[in-house]
Amino acid sequence: MISTLIQEAPYADLSFELSGEKLPLDHGYGLYSAISTQVPKIHGQSWLSIHSINGIPDKQGSIKLTKNSRVKLRLPVDRIPQVFPLAGSSFNIKGNYIRLYTPQVLMLQPSPKLTARIVVISKYLEPEFFLKAAIAQLVHLGIKGDVSIASNPSGGLARRVIQIKGHINVGFGVEISGLNPKDSLKLQQHGLGGKHRMGCGIFVPIN
Known part of the structure; x- marks a missing residue:
């Protein structure tokens, strides 16, 4: 019964503003490791997806972070309290530091493409x-x-x-x-x- 409720819960993107200078272009595993270290209960959870952080590629294997860069977690809305403690966290991803701030909840919107x-x-x-x-x-x-x-x-x-x-x-x-x-x-x-x-x-x- 619990698994059915989780499956049917609406999903959203939890979008954290961040500060930092740059990250490796290939930062997916490093970001997941940092988030899992901060919130161990989410490690290995199938309901969680983590977007790549957006930025400007420098053609040298890194991206420059901008004011529009975000850490986004896609998850059921009833799981949001589990990851909300990430606000205020600082991460070291392959020698690059970022800090997360208060997130915004973005409900998923249908699109034909x-x-x-x-x-x-x-x-x-x-x-x-x-x-x-x-x-x-x-x-x-x-x-x-x-x-x-x-x-x-x-x-x-x-x-x-x-x-x-x-x-x-x-x-x-x-x-x-x-x-x-x-x-x-x-x-x-x-x-x-x-x-x-x-x-x-x-x-x-x-x-």
């Missing part, structure tokens, strides 16, 4: 087979939409990697269009692939 910066599906490293696996996961969730691999700035396929404990994980940027409101919210809640706590498989509306 969503995108994820990177989706990682274990063992599916080539575009053709990856796309088939992504479509199969969408079907399993009962979501109808048109799936495609996103393009990078040069026009090629958006093939991306993240490093976790020294292991390289390969994924792709993904776009899904033609979603009805219910399926759009479901996809934002469940995501695709794995490594959601390290910034992967998290979908947001395309502006």
